[in-house]
Structures are given as structure tokens and as C-alpha cells.
Amino acid sequence: MDAGALLEGWLASLANERRLSAHTLRAYRATLERFLAHLNHTHGRPADAALLASLEAADIRAFLAARRAEGLSNTSAARELSAIRTFGGYLRDRHGIRLGGLEGVASPKVKKGLPRPISPVDAKALAETTGEFHDEPWLQARDTAVLLLLYGSGLRIGEALALTGGILPLGETLPVTGKGRKTRMIVLLPPVRDAIDQYLKLCPYAPSREHALFRGARGGPLDPGVLRGTLRKARVALGLPDSATPHALRHSFATHLLARGADLRTIQELLGHASLSSTQIYTSIDTARLLDVYKSAHPRG
Known part of the structure; x- marks a missing residue:
């Protein structure tokens, strides 16, 4: 199955079942579109179910490294990895497809800041x-x-x-x-x-x-x-x-x-x-x- 169709199905489930906001859906779409484009480039062919299942931790780390080279912070990198993990969960539960490599990728360490209230x-x-x-x-x-x-x-x-x-x-x-x-x-x-x-x-x-x-x-x-x-x-x-x-x-x-x-x-x-x-x-x-x-x-x- 084409990865683009899987992506659209995932986003539809997030909107209809989890009722995520339009802002969150846009962010998830942007992340996964970047990830799939990266896979297309590095593997030389459009991503599909077979390619997603064959991925290794190095593939996901390479994507995050490329994003970090573009100036992405640890917080944003962790957010993008979280989106990919959520997509992986959808593939597993709905289509029986295992998104390879996820288990071997640790989330970037993020220093949790405190909200700054005013008097x-x-x-x-x-x-x-x-x-x-x-x-x-x-x-x-x-x-x-x-x-x-x-x-x-x-x-x-x-x-x-x-x-x-x-x-x-x-x-x-x-x-x-x-x-x-x-x-x-x-x-x-x-x-x-x-x-x-x-x-x-x-x-x-x-x-x-x-x-x-x-x-x-x-x-x-x-x-x-x-x-x-x-x-x-x-x-x-x-x-x-x-x-x-x-x-x-x-x-x-x-x-x-x-x-x-x-x-x-x-x-x-x-x-x-x-x-x-x-x-x-x-x-x-x-x-x-x-x-x-x-x-x-x-x-x-």
C-alpha cells in the first residue's frame, strides 16, 4: 500500500476518533510528509508498506539528524519522533504493519521548563x-x-x-x-x-x-x-x-x-x-x- 494513503488514513483517524485540533493535525502532517520525503530520497523510491516495514533504527536516526542539521531543537526533534511513533502505532493496530527501527531510537533529552506566570x-x-x-x-x-x-x-x-x-x-x-x-x-x-x-x-x-x-x-x-x-x-x-x-x-x-x-x-x-x-x-x-x-x-x- 502507498505510504501517502496510509498517512491520509492515519490523519482521518486522528481527526474523527481522537478529535485532535486542526493545529496538531497540520503539525503531524508536516512531520510525516518530511519523513516520507526523506525516505523517498534516501531509498530512491516512493515509500510504501514494504519499505516502512524494512526500516532500521539508522533510517530514523538519519532523518532526525537531517532535521537537527536544519536547526531543529531537542524539543522539536522529540515532538517529531513522537509523531512518527504515533503513526507507527496506527500502522500496527489498523494494518498489521510494523514500522521498523522505532524500538532502537531513544527520544532526545528535553529539559522540562516551567511556565512563567506573572504577578x-x-x-x-x-x-x-x-x-x-x-x-x-x-x-x-x-x-x-x-x-x-x-x-x-x-x-x-x-x-x-x-x-x-x-x-x-x-x-x-x-x-x-x-x-x-x-x-x-x-x-x-x-x-x-x-x-x-x-x-x-x-x-x-x-x-x-x-x-x-x-x-x-x-x-x-x-x-x-x-x-x-x-x-x-x-x-x-x-x-x-x-x-x-x-x-x-x-x-x-x-x-x-x-x-x-x-x-x-x-x-x-x-x-x-x-x-x-x-x-x-x-x-x-x-x-x-x-x-x-x-x-x-x-x-x-
């Missing part, structure tokens, strides 16, 4: 200052409302911008659909509800169930790139580091909850993490913060 004061200042870079009051209110939603409720930017007028009227909680099309319940704090209400009062476009809640200047859905660009200006104006991004507000939400005594299971549910291990990284952040306080305050620190 509550800086988070609030960032939300308010970002809005000030617009001339239109409704655009100012919009950006402030979105960023307060990310910080106050722990949403991903894509989750916030996917909300429609169907969530109205606002209550104390809100169902949100996240990764894997899984729905979770988030809490809307009064300041967040007030910010959204203020935006809706000023917005020239009437909310509806069919349209995005947060609109762009011309009435379409707000482009996340526009929000990131405006936030970048606010970050510079406030003297905040490059790590002060929309996603950092989500990290700050989790870190500040943990510091106030929230348990990991609750934070996991609020963030929509599939496993507790994804949430446990925030305990490292809190420990790191405590060590910083200790070293700066203790006379023998």
Missing part, C-alpha cells in the same frame, strides 16, 4: 493597559475583557475566542469546550463578568448564538494575532518580560490558585488537563517561588 498586579495591569492601545472604547473594553477572562478563569486564548453569544446571559459558571472537544465548567468571577458586560454594552455588533462573542473591528471573529500584537505593545510599555503572553495569564491563574491553597485536582478540572501530571508542574513553580522568597529574605540565604 496578580501585573496581570491586571496588562489586561487594562492592552485595551488602552485602541482608539475605540469598545475595542479597549474587548481586549480587557478577553485578558481578564484568561487570567480570571484559566482559559486558553482559543477557548475564549471560540465563545459565542450563546453563553449569554452570564452566570457564575460557564461551560467551555477545550482540547479533544471536552467540555468543562469554569468559574466567572464578578470582575470578569463586569468586564464582559461592559464590552457588550459598547460593542456595535449585537451578540448572537451563531457569532463569536468577541468581535474584530469589522465584526468578524477576533483574530488571536491581533490580540497578541496589542498585548506585546502593552508588555513593552509596562516593562514586562517577553514571557508575559496571553498563555502566561492562564499559567498565572493556576499558580495563584495553588498559592492560595487550591488542590491539584480542582486546578486540573478548571484548566481542562487530561491528566494530573500536566497540572503537577505548577507545584514546581510554587516551590521555586518560595525558594526565591527564602533566598532574598533569609539572612543566610
Whole structure:
């Protein structure tokens, strides 16, 4: 069987059964297309089931080495190898084809970095200052409302911008659909509800169930790139580091909850993490913060 057909079948299964995001599917497609093109080049013929089964660890290492020569980091190389392993699992389970060489290839070592949250004061200042870079009051209110939603409720930017007028009227909680099309319940704090209400009062476009809640200047859905660009200006104006991004507000939400005594299971549910291990990284952040306080305050620190 042609490897291209196998690839399309794999991607279809990821979209329909595992419900992976369009962004993840594009990344997987790009990786496997590069891998198959590499095999075509090195073996002198189009890849098919027989070629995939005949591969050795050296073939996969050669592909990763070629990608590293192009400037790929350890983190990205590990991600590409993970995609190839996932493809191999599909070939084995669905077609009885063993993708050769995988067992002999170790994943590149990746230093696990910690998310970099920002303080509550800086988070609030960032939300308010970002809005000030617009001339239109409704655009100012919009950006402030979105960023307060990310910080106050722990949403991903894509989750916030996917909300429609169907969530109205606002209550104390809100169902949100996240990764894997899984729905979770988030809490809307009064300041967040007030910010959204203020935006809706000023917005020239009437909310509806069919349209995005947060609109762009011309009435379409707000482009996340526009929000990131405006936030970048606010970050510079406030003297905040490059790590002060929309996603950092989500990290700050989790870190500040943990510091106030929230348990990991609750934070996991609020963030929509599939496993507790994804949430446990925030305990490292809190420990790191405590060590910083200790070293700066203790006379023998």
C-alpha cells in the first residue's frame, strides 16, 4: 500500500476518533510528509508498506539528524519522533504493519521548563493597559475583557475566542469546550463578568448564538494575532518580560490558585488537563517561588 494513503488514513483517524485540533493535525502532517520525503530520497523510491516495514533504527536516526542539521531543537526533534511513533502505532493496530527501527531510537533529552506566570498586579495591569492601545472604547473594553477572562478563569486564548453569544446571559459558571472537544465548567468571577458586560454594552455588533462573542473591528471573529500584537505593545510599555503572553495569564491563574491553597485536582478540572501530571508542574513553580522568597529574605540565604 502507498505510504501517502496510509498517512491520509492515519490523519482521518486522528481527526474523527481522537478529535485532535486542526493545529496538531497540520503539525503531524508536516512531520510525516518530511519523513516520507526523506525516505523517498534516501531509498530512491516512493515509500510504501514494504519499505516502512524494512526500516532500521539508522533510517530514523538519519532523518532526525537531517532535521537537527536544519536547526531543529531537542524539543522539536522529540515532538517529531513522537509523531512518527504515533503513526507507527496506527500502522500496527489498523494494518498489521510494523514500522521498523522505532524500538532502537531513544527520544532526545528535553529539559522540562516551567511556565512563567506573572504577578496578580501585573496581570491586571496588562489586561487594562492592552485595551488602552485602541482608539475605540469598545475595542479597549474587548481586549480587557478577553485578558481578564484568561487570567480570571484559566482559559486558553482559543477557548475564549471560540465563545459565542450563546453563553449569554452570564452566570457564575460557564461551560467551555477545550482540547479533544471536552467540555468543562469554569468559574466567572464578578470582575470578569463586569468586564464582559461592559464590552457588550459598547460593542456595535449585537451578540448572537451563531457569532463569536468577541468581535474584530469589522465584526468578524477576533483574530488571536491581533490580540497578541496589542498585548506585546502593552508588555513593552509596562516593562514586562517577553514571557508575559496571553498563555502566561492562564499559567498565572493556576499558580495563584495553588498559592492560595487550591488542590491539584480542582486546578486540573478548571484548566481542562487530561491528566494530573500536566497540572503537577505548577507545584514546581510554587516551590521555586518560595525558594526565591527564602533566598532574598533569609539572612543566610
